[in-house]
Amino acid sequence: MSEYKCVTFEVDDGVAIVTLNQPEKRNPLSPLQAEELLAVLARVRADRSLRVLILTGAGKSFCAGANLDDMAAGGDRGKSLGESTADAMEALWNPLILALQDMPVPVLTAMNGGAVGGGAGLALAADVVIAARSAYFYLPSMPRLGLVPDLGGSWFLRRQAGRARAMGLTLLGERLSAEQAAQWGLVWLCVDDDDLRAESLALARRLAALPAHAALETRRADRAAGGAALAEQLAYEAARQRELIDRDCFAEGVRAFAERRDPVFPGR
Structure with a gap:
């Protein structure tokens, strides 16, 4: 039995592989998921035998973003839903994105499927992104919910795709295919779905051979x-x-x- 409920952790010859593991729900964001990811990152940081971290998802989705059914239940402890959400972001999700950006090893996202809403920010927080051809980015936050992108999505998109593309993607809410994302510079490599794990591990081996710093x-x-x-x-x-x-x-x-x-x- 896995020691985690929302993720799995395995090591393959010095490569740490962390998998978002709620495929039946398309791997949604949740406080427990954030807590487990933070625990795994601390584990990788402490284990000096690990040279690379791969972040991927189980099933057909990388991360579906926020679970709106859970959010619809409302705030807690007398707080509004907005207050509760912002508090969770400041306590869990923002530290998670910063931790990914401060890892002592290269971080590789293997996008096995859709990265939706905050899931896009999570995917783009890696140093290198490799995507299956069926994968895509989708930011429904503003056109569907009146919200800005989060988990760093607004920052990563502008830096990596440029202002015009970031604005269009955010306002129009169109799906961005993995192949188009590669052309825009959001993805390093786009591969056939069946090849994603092998290609990710091959790329991880190259990253593992780099100087430790x-x-x-x-x-x-x-x-x-x-x-x-x-x-x-x-x-x-x-x-x-x-x-x-x-x-x-x-x-x-x-x-x-x-x-x-x-x-x-x-x-x-």
């Missing part, structure tokens, strides 16, 4: 670039090279280049 350093450089003038980013790059070039990973990379072999970087 690769994910954190690359994310930080990307964030800095998003708000910096050119001169500021040039200074940032010089400051990071000042430190990184003196690390063992650079020396190993130079040796491997000279010896015409792939570098073998130490674990974290």
Whole structure:
């Protein structure tokens, strides 16, 4: 029996695989799911033998977003539904997205199906997204419910797809196919459904071979670039090279280049 109710956790040769596991409900967001995901992320962070994290879903859906039937039950403890929802976001979902963005290992989303509403933000919080051809993004929040995208959806969409596409997708609520998402830059690779797990593991192996600090350093450089003038980013790059070039990973990379072999970087 799984130790979790909403997710499963497995390890495949240094690759942590976390699966949203309520396929009969299309893997909806829930407080318990958030709590379990946070617990799993802490587990991956603590286990230094793990080099990559894959996040995927069971069944035909990656994540269906919020369960509106549960939300319709109303707020709790004298709070309005809006107050209760915002409190849950601040206590669980926002920390989850930030934790994914701060993981010491690369995070790969394997989108096996639809990523709806907040599920889109969850999928896009990864460093790399690979999608089955049947997968899609769908943001019904504004046209169907009068809400803004959440779980980082509004932030990730603008940064990755650009303002025009983010605005259109948010306001019109049209499904964005995996193939179109790849053309827009939201998805790294689109593969046949039957190949998703094998292709995800193959990509994870490549990510696992990176220097242990690769994910954190690359994310930080990307964030800095998003708000910096050119001169500021040039200074940032010089400051990071000042430190990184003196690390063992650079020396190993130079040796491997000279010896015409792939570098073998130490674990974290």
